[in-house]
Amino acid sequence: MExxxxxxxxxxxxxxxxxxxxxxxxxxxxxxxxMKKLIGMNIFQTSIILFFVSxxxxxxxxxxxxxxxxxxxxxxxxxxxxxxxxxVLMLTAIVVGVSVxxxxxxxxxxxxxxxxxxxxxxxxxxxxx
Amino acid sequence: xxxxxxHLFVLVVPLLSALAINLxxxxxxxxxxxxxxxxxxxxVFGSIIIMARVIEHGNLSYTVGNWRPPYGIELVVDPLSALxxxxxxxxxxxxxxxxxxxxxxxxxxREHFFFTLYMILIAGLFGxxxxxxxxxxxxxxxxxxxxxxxxxAMGRGRAALSSFNYIIMGSIGACFYLLGIGYIYILTGTLNxxxxxxILPTLNAxxxxxxxxxFALVGLWVKMAFFPLHSWLPNAYSQAPTGAGTMVxxxxxxxxxxxxxxxxxxxxxxxLVFTHEWIAQGVVWAAAFAIICGSVLAxxxxxxxxxxxxxxxxxxGYMVGGIFLANANGLTGSILHIVNxxxxxxxxxxxxxxxxxxxxxxxxxxxxxxxxxxPITMAAFTLGAFAMIGVPPTCGFFSKWYLILGGIDxxxxxxxxxxxxxxxxxxxxxxxxxxxxxxxxxxxxDHHGPPSTERHEAPWWMLSPLVLxxxxxxxxxxxxxxxxNNVIRLMIPVGF
Numbered sequence: 001m002e003x004x005x006x007x008x009x010x011x012x013x014x015x016x017x018x019x020x021x022x023x024x025x026x027x028x029x030x031x032x033x034x035m036k037k038l039i040g041m042n043i044f045q046t047s048i049i050l051f052f053v054s055x056x057x058x059x060x061x062x063x064x065x066x067x068x069x070x071x072x073x074x075x076x077x078x079x080x081x082x083x084x085x086x087x088v089l090m091l092t093a094i095v096v097g098v099s100v101x102x103x104x105x106x107x108x109x110x111x112x113x114x115x116x117x118x119x120x121x122x123x124x125x126x127x128x129x
Numbered sequence: 130x131x132x133x134x135x136h137l138f139v140l141v142v143p144l145l146s147a148l149a150i151n152l153x154x155x156x157x158x159x160x161x162x163x164x165x166x167x168x169x170x171x172x173v174f175g176s177i178i179i180m181a182r183v184i185e186h187g188n189l190s191y192t193v194g195n196w197r198p199p200y201g202i203e204l205v206v207d208p209l210s211a212l213x214x215x216x217x218x219x220x221x222x223x224x225x226x227x228x229x230x231x232x233x234x235x236x237x238x239r240e241h242f243f244f245t246l247y248m249i250l251i252a253g254l255f256g257x258x259x260x261x262x263x264x265x266x267x268x269x270x271x272x273x274x275x276x277x278x279x280x281x282a283m284g285r286g287r288a289a290l291s292s293f294n295y296i297i298m299g300s301i302g303a304c305f306y307l308l309g310i311g312y313i314y315i316l317t318g319t320l321n322x323x324x325x326x327x328i329l330p331t332l333n334a335x336x337x338x339x340x341x342x343x344f345a346l347v348g349l350w351v352k353m354a355f356f357p358l359h360s361w362l363p364n365a366y367s368q369a370p371t372g373a374g375t376m377v378x379x380x381x382x383x384x385x386x387x388x389x390x391x392x393x394x395x396x397x398x399x400x401l402v403f404t405h406e407w408i409a410q411g412v413v414w415a416a417a418f419a420i421i422c423g424s425v426l427a428x429x430x431x432x433x434x435x436x437x438x439x440x441x442x443x444x445x446g447y448m449v450g451g452i453f454l455a456n457a458n459g460l461t462g463s464i465l466h467i468v469n470x471x472x473x474x475x476x477x478x479x480x481x482x483x484x485x486x487x488x489x490x491x492x493x494x495x496x497x498x499x500x501x502x503x504p505i506t507m508a509a510f511t512l513g514a515f516a517m518i519g520v521p522p523t524c525g526f527f528s529k530w531y532l533i534l535g536g537i538d539x540x541x542x543x544x545x546x547x548x549x550x551x552x553x554x555x556x557x558x559x560x561x562x563x564x565x566x567x568x569x570x571x572x573x574x575d576h577h578g579p580p581s582t583e584r585h586e587a588p589w590w591m592l593s594p595l596v597l598x599x600x601x602x603x604x605x606x607x608x609x610x611x612x613x614n615n616v617i618r619l620m621i622p623v624g625f
Contacts, residue, residue, distance in 0.1 A: 028297055041300050048304055048311070055315050086314070089264055093307065097311045104296045105277055109281045112290040123290060 013054040020047035034111065034118045038104050043099040049090045056083035130488065134191050136206050139175040139214060140255040142168045147248035154241030157547070161244055162229050167575065168248065169222040172255070176214035183211040184615055189576035190261070190619065196226060198261070199321035201474055205261035208616045209464065213258040213387050216468055219601075220379050220475050221251045223594040227482045228372030230590040234486060235370050243283060247376065250276040254384050263310045263320045263396060270352065274299045277381060280373035281365050291364035294381040298361040302351030309345025312337060313396075322396040330398055339405075342397050353385035353445050356419030363438040371482045379475040382441060383467050386448045393452065399622050401457045413539075416450025417441065417547035433491040434481050435472070436558060440517065444470050450533045450544050457621050459535025462475060464617050465609065466528035469516070472601055473525055479595040480506055483587035496562060497569030502585050505592055509599040514559035516602045519552050524606035588622055 008015050016082060020043055027040025061082035070076055117125045146168035153160040182596040183189060189206040190196060206214070225247070232243050253273035262265050278299070282292035314320060316337055317328040328336065354362035366378050393402050403409050423443025430436040448470070451463030483506045484491050484499065500507045516525035527546060586592065605612070 007479060013589055024322055025301075028301065037297055041297060044304055051308070052311055055311065067606055072374070092264075096268060096303075100271065100278075100296065102302055103278050103282075104293065107278070107289050107293050107296065110282065111293060114289065127287065 013050065013057075017051040017054065019049045020044075020050065021045065032120045034108055034120060038108065041104070042097065042101060045093070051095060052086040052090050052093070056086035058082050135175055135193055136179050136214070137204065138577075139172045139179065139218070140204075140252055141253070142175075143172050144252035147245045147252065150248060151241055151245040154244065158240060159477045161240055165225050165229065165244055165248065166222070169218060169225055170249070171216075172218040172251075173222050176211065176218045179206060180208075180211040180215050182192055183208055197263045199319050199324035203261040203321060203323075204259045205323075206259065208619045209387075209390070210258045212468065212612075212616050213384070214255060216471055217251065217254050217258065217380060217384070220471055220566070221254075221376060223598055224376040224379070224475060224479070226594040227375050227479050227591045230588060231375075231486050232370065232372040235285075239283070243280070243370070243372065245375070246276045246279045247557055250275055250280065254380060255308065256616060257388060259385055261322050262468050263313065263322055263325065267307050267310060267322075269477065270306065270385075270388070271303055273381065273384075274303065274352070277373075277377055280377060281369040283373065284368045284370045286368060287364065287590050288368040288370075291361070291368050295361045295365040298351055298358070302348045302358075305348030306345050307348075309341045309343070309348060311603040312341035312344065313507045316341065322391075325396050326398050327375065328455060330401060335404075338397075342402055345392060345397075349385055349389050349392065350449070353382045353389070353449075354442055355445055355449055356415065356442060357521070359419075359423075359442045359445075362442060363435055364619050366438045366441070367432065367435045367593055371485050375475065375478045375482050378438070378441060378478050382445055383471045383474075386445065386463070386467055389449070390460075390467075391451060394620065394622060399455065403453075409453045410541075412453040413450050413541050413544050416446045417541075417543045418451065419446030420450070420547040420551045424558075426553040427558055428554060431438060431493050433484075433493065433496065433562065434478075437477055437481065440555065440558075444474075447529075447532060447548065447551075450541075450547075454535045454539040454541060454544065456535055456538045456539050458531050461613060461617050462531030462535050463526050464531075465531060465613065465621065468612075469524040469528045469602075469605065472514055472598060472605060473516045476509060476595065476598040476602060479591065479598060480510040482511065483591045483595060486591060487587055493565060496566050499569075502583065503587060504584070504622055506564075506587055506595060510566075511563060512599040512602055514555075514563065518555045518559060523602050524607045524609065525602075527606055527609040543569060 024040045024042070024044030024047060028037050028044065031037055031040060033119050036113070058079060058081070062080055064081040064084040066081065111123070112118055115126055117123060117126075146164050150161055153164070177190070183206055190198075191204040193202040193204065196202070228243075229249065232240050236243055249260050250273055253269050253276060256269040257266065257273060260269060278292050278296050281295060284291050284292075295317055313325055313329070314331060317325050318336060319325055319328065332338070337349070349360045361380075369377060393399060421445045423439050423446060427436045427439035427443065430439060444466070448463045448466050451459040451466065454460075481491050482517075484496075484503065487503065488495060512523065516523035519525045519529040521527075529552065533545050533548055536542070536548065587595075
């Protein structure tokens, strides 16, 4: 038992990522309200951002701003700075996530105008009639 | 224009023309057609020149922003991506002739929005086949998906709801792929595909590697609608505006299958993907299941366009199964089938667009006596149907032949049986429509009244690309030999 707790505490950010991801996944698959599905999608994407940012962290790592000439000469200790690349990747992923959310909200607006509701069951009922 | 970065221009010209179409098309509609056709014609010529050059001189590459690979993003053209570039540009050009006409009818006043998304989608597809960077691939995958969501949502009726379901499923797929890349980055510390392929086999981390491969492959399977994950495709593709369907249906799933080939061959290396034999076996079984289920579901449809979308689901099974047979014939068949299936689907969707343009519906009932009204369109439909069934000398026969050979080589009889059964079901499906269209009784018409027998052919804008595609089906079929020897064989890894 203690070992499991230690394991969770030592890598708590990765555990949070898994939990968040499952919450998002459940909302996307299980919820019947389209807006809740969209929120679930956002939680899902956020969990992946947390995962990527976690991979760049180093214990005691500093800000990755270094002198160009020192870096070119190879005088920078890579262990003393955090890896900035995952953060940069996630900036792009955030932009992608925002655009998908934007498109999805616009589509939801059209659905609401057409059916007057965002509950999937009610929409399907209206479609069958 | 520098000769070495022509492939960059092939990508950039549609992208810039998208902006120009939005700005100028707002003022006047007559700007749209010349700009769409002009930039796509440029892409066709550019990609054919690139293909000739790659076959003669070997791979091309371009470093974006002067950051040297493996640190910067690299655009690579090898024989396979050159082939895909030619395919994408030709299909997009042929489809755009028909789209220009049907969008004019279906979305009057919104053409510039439609074609802005259309051109960005094409630029995104070019980017997907060019990129040599794993994360860049994710971004481009989302660019093509977002534009597709928009295009589908422009349709009428249930289109918005279908588009929303596609957004949810598509995002799950993309996020899974991104997770796979995350694990790869932790393992190797690089995102350049060639670099990953160099480093990954030297590491001894079987569990982490398998996790990374599994996440990325499942993500791509969702995006390409591999059978149990296909639920979004039939609704989305059959309710999209006709003009979007003619381009999205032939290209999106096929390019995603290409991405799977690329990821397996050039990033994860075949040796690592196929280490556990039972996984490859399982995927081939799943593919056989997908083929049968897609075909049987197609049998139950009462609308030509919905029937075709289920055939696409079955065809995805052909290609995934062919790759996971893990032998040279299966892989050859799959890559050949990417090209052939894109052309066959294009041919059939152009027919659908032409019929919808004239009579507004492609339900099976409304197809009675269609041969008398639209003889040229239906002649092309018959050719497309023969290709789907796999009648020689149309191209569909040759790729199916290689897939069956691959199945026999690998001892996967269930896959061979699935292919044969699916061909038979396709024959039933298409001959049912041909019979209805040719001999369909004119007297006992349905409640719409007796169908007219007057000849009412589609406009030339829709007929000429259709006839050209139908001819291409035979031309590509007859040039299978050179295609395999000059392009596909170069991609088969040693030891296969």
